[in-house]
Amino acid sequence: MSATDARAAPGAFQSALLSWYDRHARVLPWRVPPGSEERADPYRVWLSEVMLQQTVVKAAIPYFEAFTMRWPTVENLAAAPDEDILAAWAGLGYYARARNLIACARTVAEMGGFPDTEEGLRALPGLGPYTSASIAAIAFGRPATVVDGNIERVMARLFMVETPLPAAKPDLRAAADLLTPRERPGDYAQALMDLGAVICRPKAPTCLTCPVADFCEARGNAPERLPRKQPKQAKPVRHGLAYWAESRGKLLIVRRPPKGLLGGMAALPASDFTDSPPRLGDGAPFTAKWHRTGRTIDHVFTHFRLRLEIVKAKTSLANGPGEWVPLDRLEEAGLPTLFRKAVKTMLAAR
DNA sequence: AAGACGGGGGG
DNA sequence: CCCCCAGTCTT
Numbered sequence: 001m002s003a004t005d006a007r008a009a010p011g012a013f014q015s016a017l018l019s020w021y022d023r024h025a026r027v028l029p030w031r032v033p034p035g036s037e038e039r040a041d042p043y044r045v046w047l048s049e050v051m052l053q054q055t056v057v058k059a060a061i062p063y064f065e066a067f068t069m070r071w072p073t074v075e076n077l078a079a080a081p082d083e084d085i086l087a088a089w090a091g092l093g094y095y096a097r098a099r100n101l102i103a104c105a106r107t108v109a110e111m112g113g114f115p116d117t118e119e120g121l122r123a124l125p126g127l128g129p130y131t132s133a134s135i136a137a138i139a140f141g142r143p144a145t146v147v148d149g150n151i152e153r154v155m156a157r158l159f160m161v162e163t164p165l166p167a168a169k170p171d172l173r174a175a176a177d178l179l180t181p182r183e184r185p186g187d188y189a190q191a192l193m194d195l196g197a198v199i200c201r202p203k204a205p206t207c208l209t210c211p212v213a214d215f216c217e218a219r220g221n222a223p224e225r226l227p228r229k230q231p232k233q234a235k236p237v238r239h240g241l242a243y244w245a246e247s248r249g250k251l252l253i254v255r256r257p258p259k260g261l262l263g264g265m266a267a268l269p270a271s272d273f274t275d276s277p278p279r280l281g282d283g284a285p286f287t288a289k290w291h292r293t294g295r296t297i298d299h300v301f302t303h304f305r306l307r308l309e310i311v312k313a314k315t316s317l318a319n320g321p322g323e324w325v326p327l328d329r330l331e332e333a334g335l336p337t338l339f340r341k342a343v344k345t346m347l348a349a350r
Numbered sequence: 351a352a353g354a355c356g357g358g359g360g361g
Numbered sequence: 362c363c364c365c366c367a368g369t370c371t372t
Binding site: 091097301303 | 351353354356
Binding site: 052056100130203232 | 370
């Protein structure tokens with residue numbers, strides 16, 4: 001009944017996992033089939049892995065399809081205007097990723113291609129330990145140790161690591177490192193990620209169909225409670241004002257400052273987001289008689305909740321601190337979800 | 351070492 | 362409604 005220690009028999013563990021992957025690999029638009037002779041395109045691997053940072057596969061797929069349709073190569077992407085790329089990223093979140101994506105594409109185009117080692121990749125903007133290892137393994141066949149949240153969960157259960165995250169990270173990485181094969185490292189990394197996503201799920205893992213259950217110490221020991229995590233703190237509520245400035249059927253859209261929250265993104269003019277409600281006019285794009293609309297948007301960011309009140313004014317301005325976008329073309333403005341919600345609410349009220 | 355940084359899906 | 366998920370960069 002006791003589990004076989006995978007660290008003592010890494011070859012057996014790898015074989016069990018890879019043969020499962022050969023039969024059950026998820027079909028994803030950036031993948032080549034398991035055991036394929038052809039290697040995956042580094043551009044597509046990079047783009048998908050950056051999109052998958054902090055993001056579930058299902059959310060990333062339509063963005064990946066749109067990006068690769070529009071920009072089939074890293075050179076195409078590097079040549080595109082910032083605003084086009086940011087607009088295409090709108091709704092996917094963590095916009096620093098998009099800013100780094102742009103910088104990375106231009107660096108790579110300049111270099112004449114992606115570096116083919118983990119160290120070389122790690123030096124590029126937006127590529128940390130996870131992404132550089134995954135590209136090195138998947139696109140270049142390097143035996144890099146790939147550790148994402150899925151793999152941390154699998155390791156914590158395989159070896160019954162009771163230490164809570166993030167303190168357990170070094171141990172989980174060491175375990176993953178011992179199991180990483182020299183052969184088929186890309187398939188192996190993707191197999192581990194598929195296992196975490198499909199079998200060794202956060203809640204209700206399906207151990208009955210797990211190809212490596214024989215190696216798992218947590219099997220039958222409530223695996224769903226692992227990995228343990230430090231309790232998270234409650235999100236404070238912040239308040240903000242957004243300004244609906246309408247002129248002859250057009251709405252004023254501004255560009256947010258390049259860094260910070262929603263940095264570089266198209267937006268409605270807005271106040272800072274503060275602990276207590278801002279004064280009417282704080283952050284307004286111009287002086288006007290701003291009226292409360294009674295419409296508010298509740299939106300959750302990573303570390304706070306936002307209550308955004310929308311105020312409006314009619315104007316006849318034809319220029320201003322932004323761009324006037326026709327009301328029926330706001331879908332193309334590249335607004336992130338917060339402001340997309342605001343637009344939807346305001347247009348529904350008409 | 352800790353905080354900043356989105357959004358979607360499930361119970 | 363609250364819960365969960367989860368890499369990189371900055372400070």
